[in-house]
Amino acid sequence: MSFQIIEQAKKYDVCIVGSGAGGGMAAKILSEKGYKIALLEAGPDFDPANPEQRTQLRWPWESPRRGASTFQRSFGDFDMAYGGWQLEGEPYTKERGTEFDWFRSRMVGGRTNHWGRISLRFGPLDFKRKDFDGKGDNWPIGYEDVKPYYDKVDKLVGVFGTKENIPNEPDGFFLPPPKPRLHELYIKKGADKAGIPMIPSRLSILTKRVNKKRQACFYCSQCSRSCTVYGDFSSSSVLVNPAKDTGNVDLYVNAMVREVTTDENGKATGVHYIDKLNLKDYKVKAKVVILAASACSSARILLNSKSSAHPNGLANSSDVVGRYLHDSTGASRMGFLPELMDRKRYNEDGVGGMHLYTPWWLNDNKNLGFTRGYHIEYWGGMGMPSYGFGFNMEALNSLVPGANGETKKAGGYGLSFMEDVKRYYGSTLGMSGRGESIPQKDNRCTIDDKTVDKYGIPVLKFDYKWTDEEIKQAAHMQDTFEEIIDSMGGIALGEKPGKESNYGLTNPGQIIHEVGTTRMGDDPNTSVLNKYNQAHDVPNLFVMDGGAFVSQADKNPTWTILALAWRASDYLADELKKGNV
Template identity: 65%
Template sequence: MQIIENAKVYDAIIVGSGAGGGMATKVLADAGLDIAVVEAGPFFDPADPEQKTQLRWPYESERRGAGTRYRPFGDYDAAYGGWDIEGEPYTHVEGTKFNWFRSHMLGGRTNHWGRISLRFGPKDFKGKDRDGYGDNWPIGYDDVKPYYDKVDKLIGVFGTNEGLPNDPDGFFLPPPKPRLHELFYINGAKKSGVPVYPSRMSMLTKRINNERGVCFYCGQCARACQVYADFSAGTCLIFPAQKSRGQVDLFVNSVVREVTTDEEGRATGVSYISKDDRKEYKLKGKTVILAASACSSARILMNSKSKQHPNGLGNSSDVVGKYLHDSTGADRAAFIPDLMNRKVSYNEDGVGGMHIYSPWWGDNSKLDFPRGYHLEIWGGMGMPSYGTGFNVNDFNKFFGTKAGGYGDILRSDLKKYYGAVVGISARGESIARKDNYCEIDPNVVDEWGIPVLRFHYKWSDLERNQAKHAHDTFEEILTNMGGELMGDKPGKDRDYGLHTPGAIIHEVGTTRMGDNPKTSVTNKYQQLHDVDNVFVVDAGVFTSQADKNCTWTILALSWRASDYVIEQLKKQNI
């Protein structure tokens, strides 16, 4: 097949336009570099009337807002993609399971996330020193702190400074006040000795520049904001980068097959398939920066085989794809009778997500699992998408009521019960293990002819014990709130309610950083040990996860790596 080559030589080719790719685009463009951004999905702008889903009524959807294979989180969710994309399969070895979420569009998965923007703390970078599990990062909190500070100021995040030792303070905008169901949670958590603080989330509660608006509390951040008040990589990083002094060329609907190399084994650019005409193209670049997400970047590297790199680019250590791990997840909900028959006299407006949260409070030295989790609270009276927050038949079964029906009776019952269900979710840290990994399936390709990933992943008893502890906590707090628990408490036969690996969409570790080239893929500046002009700026470089969401750390590390790229280009070292 003929490959069409672009004669232009870019300073950097960035693969992926999510958190890591978006930040690299902004920093490198501000430095005046000539950049190509290669994105597997279409262009997306939530302010475009043809693309926006914000402020649309459920009845405007043929499915009343229900999710589809294309948008599993709801018909109005901003993210295209999901765990199951037609023509782009992935496989598992028998007896294991990993759910891989992909969002192919400008801005990637930053178009769908809770925007929980937490810094990793000093202990999170040195896990092995704490409990002997996993490995320490080759960097510490002090190395990343200046970049966390920059990200706070550039993007905006609300919260409060609390002086917590492993949940570092930052530069915060004013947080919104707790809503009624969150006030109930505060009282219940307090009785159990669980701390509660204002959330730290990247929505603008006050203006920070002239390009972005201020949150107007529609509660629909997952739909992407038409005034750019919430953070997504497209609106907050790539669009501004296009106005900077550098040149940014976007190549959308372009699926990268491999990183191309020369006779010396150094990167020369990338090869991609255009979804528009199904032809293969080549771009040339002085550097290649992978930001396609942890698993996608690992897949590209493993598929980039050559005489100089027979095991895949950057994979002389055979570590690419290894140490894959996702956040743990567990949930429980309860019916709160005191929230029934509510009059909306208390302000229920707010951001799309929680106004409060509980960071990890436990002493793991006294528990049967080594790492912690934080608690997220959900409920309230936001506009429903599909359904009402509970299944009426299940509700009747649990509480012996006769809710539902038709017409006025249905309307009356919905008003009676809606907003009376409150849930708690735990999101925790799992341990990075070499035997949890992705590899290239030798027998399966996607519709573009590119070999796909095959996953090996199992939870251990450490994660199961953590989930068991979380469910004990859920029951105690929800009962303290006067709640009547919904559903059964999961036991050992159900892994104590752990979500399937990958379901929380925080996967990290497949191209881990380290000082030893035999046990890691990149150095502390996210530069491949094997090839000095290839960098990885997504969560693949994480040596370990934390009991926090990973996006803020991706952004900070990408900025740090991008500064290093600029420095090395100036010195003509790469």
């Protein structure tokens, strides 16, 4: 390397890259055990209770863009995500025909500051799907291996829900769930009629206090803005802050990690990062390195960490790093319920997410034309009003004649505009499927040697295609959505997506659940990590993010990332005591 690297004098026990779910958990567990930690984050420090950073309970006029989205604030100025699918000076490339979209969040706590808090355990079947359908691969661990850590996460973080005794939807330690809102009761009425289950959601939002530093949710419905009273789960407030309180964590912010450094034997010695503010290169030394930068970012770091001992990238003798990349499937539909027109106005904000959801209900049906499954998420109600549904309002009015039998034309402004908003406010609802795709070896990210970011680091190139399995799953989602909407007496809005659009199947990466790039397994020839998230090739290197996943399940990955990171941190601490690492 031709550039000068400034070496930090201090040598840490552990260097952790990434402060989201996995990195935050590792920092908390290991710092509380007395280990000295360097925690590196590619974005700035963040605390939702900081008045200068708070977006919760702010009015639209307090934003220079009235809260609107921008190139690098994809979900809007009030959504607590410093990042998006495109970042200035940080490109990524795609193979021809690939539509993968890569979301990155640059801030302490990462994506956990703005996620939906859907906190589902993988079930026994989810770890061993190959035994059931013969596709993909089994995990090297089972539900019973992870269950004690799911239990610990439930009790530490707090998750509401109800015990349902559904075989592949494991129950946990639940706080009381909030009551369903009116639109959810209507959806449940339709789902019951269609024979589709709906149960209370399982979200990591406090309906009761779990400790003195975190208050219960006060139902402002703005969880995407990150909570000023720490009533929901964000790594920044629930994991990183307590880790820093131990006095054993040095937090490095705006630290863009280029590579893991190694010695002549290929053992990890620390990391090399670029300070994003002064653009100088630094080296942090540590006995152990944990990558938790997100599945694709961790893979990028490993693939860029080439040496004579690791010519194909660090921990990549198997050529598996970057492979088996997969994201959740997703498709959506909106509906309109005439019975909810001209609603009485009252406060029904609730939590910042759904109060009811549908778990996958057809595990025993092998005649669907596809394997694996999906759950359904719902939305609607009386949130901030908006006007229009993305199609002809006059056509909608023709479906709902007034008391005298006459239809009303759509108004465009003034009094007529106000009347339309009041008429339809609270009468729309929607649903989204979130499903499991089958990991494919050739769905992957690699290094594009022809392109670097503004820090001089080679970028990722994506190669990803959906299979017929995922497309057929999306078709089933659309049929289910229409059945539920029809059963509740509603009207499905817009044209039903067809085969030409893959039945509305979203681009991979759009659901932001990408996992699998450094998957675990017992065979070093077909996996990167062992069952404790430890690299087969480099014993003092661990990966504690979604990259370790062998398969996704239809569940959101965060709860499993947290549980596996806790489990791996306990294992690492034990190995350090034994002198094995």
